[in-house]
Amino acid sequence: MSDREPKIAARITDELASCGVKLVASLPDNWLMDVIKTIEGDKRFHHVPVNREESAIGLCSGAYMGAMGSAALMGASGFMTVIYALTKINYTYEIPLFLMATLRGAVGDHHKHHISNGLYLKPVLDAISMPYQIIAQPDDIGLISRCYHHTRTFSRPMVVLFTRDLLRSGGGGN
Amino acid sequence: MNYVECFRAIARQRTDEIVITSAGNSGQAWWAATRDTVASFYLDASMSLSTMFASGLALAQPDLKVWAFMGDGAFAMNPGMLMVERQMNLPNLTHFLVSNRAYGATSNAGLPNSDHNDYAAIARAFGLEHVHDFRTIAAIEHELPKLKAANAPGHTFVVLEVEPFSDADQKLEQPPFDGPELKFRFGRHVESVTGADIFGYRL
Numbered sequence: 001m002s003d004r005e006p007k008i009a010a011r012i013t014d015e016l017a018s019c020g021v022k023l024v025a026s027l028p029d030n031w032l033m034d035v036i037k038t039i040e041g042d043k044r045f046h047h048v049p050v051n052r053e054e055s056a057i058g059l060c061s062g063a064y065m066g067a068m069g070s071a072a073l074m075g076a077s078g079f080m081t082v083i084y085a086l087t088k089i090n091y092t093y094e095i096p097l098f099l100m101a102t103l104r105g106a107v108g109d110h111h112k113h114h115i116s117n118g119l120y121l122k123p124v125l126d127a128i129s130m131p132y133q134i135i136a137q138p139d140d141i142g143l144i145s146r147c148y149h150h151t152r153t154f155s156r157p158m159v160v161l162f163t164r165d166l167l168r169s170g171g172g173g174n
Numbered sequence: 175m176n177y178v179e180c181f182r183a184i185a186r187q188r189t190d191e192i193v194i195t196s197a198g199n200s201g202q203a204w205w206a207a208t209r210d211t212v213a214s215f216y217l218d219a220s221m222s223l224s225t226m227f228a229s230g231l232a233l234a235q236p237d238l239k240v241w242a243f244m245g246d247g248a249f250a251m252n253p254g255m256l257m258v259e260r261q262m263n264l265p266n267l268t269h270f271l272v273s274n275r276a277y278g279a280t281s282n283a284g285l286p287n288s289d290h291n292d293y294a295a296i297a298r299a300f301g302l303e304h305v306h307d308f309r310t311i312a313a314i315e316h317e318l319p320k321l322k323a324a325n326a327p328g329h330t331f332v333v334l335e336v337e338p339f340s341d342a343d344q345k346l347e348q349p350p351f352d353g354p355e356l357k358f359r360f361g362r363h364v365e366s367v368t369g370a371d372i373f374g375y376r377l
Binding site: 046 | 194215217219220221222223224225226227228229230231232233234235238252254255257258261262353354356357360361364365368370371372374
């Protein structure tokens with residue numbers, strides 16, 4: 001781990017806190033582990049590790065109906081499993097939802113088993129008309145707040161996609 | 175016990191609980207029993223997520239009592255939800271598992287292993303401590319008030335063993351709301367009883 005990674009994780013969590021996010025529901029992705037550990041240890045958040053990504057969608061959507069800010073954090077593969085939940089719950093009822101996921105399968109990801117995400121993640125997002133924002137550089141982290149607030153205006157879900165270069169710039173193996 | 179009569183019996187015990195129903199017959203039965211248009215969220219558009227939705231709400235508003243219904247068809251799709259529910263252990267959440275041993279919303283199509291699934295045992299195996307199993311209307315009338323009064327210190331799980339919908343029951347009206355109307359009616363009710371600001375503006 002480089003010195004940069006904890007700083008990136010801290011900046012992401014600070015940005016979430018600045019939006020009023022209290023609940024973070026997560027499933028792991030190796031790229032996200034510093035972010036997840038930082039959130040877990042930060043008393044500004046109620047962190048709930050969930051059993052599958054759809055559970056995060058349900059949990060965060062219910063939290064919205066209780067006026068609690070939330071974020072669902074997951075890998076790209078996990079995101080690909082939640083299309084039903086997003087389109088049913090968040091599109092049918094127009095419930096805002098803020099998601100953060102990894103941009104797996106893009107240039108720099110050396111895992112061949114993520115090729116499918118590289119091929120289909122963004123086309124799937126386009127297919128369901130779901131806006132996304134790629135967070136590739138530290139200076140982009142401020143866009144998290146703008147995207148979170150956009151979900152409240154848009155009354156639907158939006159996802160920010162973190163690149164490997166942002167999260168694993170220290171050369172972590174995964 | 176009869177599915178709809180079971181829901182009518184539960185509705186008679188209800189005071190100020192907020193209700194979340196699931197995809198399938200539970201929304202129809204609760205709508206038939208209550209015609210509630212403000213304090214129930216008919217989460218028809220979800221399979222297996224009603225109690226996760228309810229958990230988020232219960233976490234956000236700990237002074238609300240939240241009842242969540244879920245059929246065993248939905249449960250079969252995501253039983254790991256109980257890991258999350260046990261971990262959160264929210265004292266203001268009651269999960270009603272409606273065991274009709276069928277995929278009720280799809281004309282009572284067969285549910286895997288339906289003769290052998292022991293939902294109370296599954297819940298206990300996940301570490302849930304407040305597990306109940308109601309098989310008669312009399313049990314609901316006798317036990318549910320005690321369960322409510324007990325104010326269990328953690329999450330409560332109740333199995334309702336019911337008969338599948340009859341052909342006539344299947345024709346019961348579905349809750350008729352458009353999604354956004356349901357969101358606003360329910361959300362405004364939550365705002366009114368909690369003082370919370372969900373939508374960021376008041377009319």
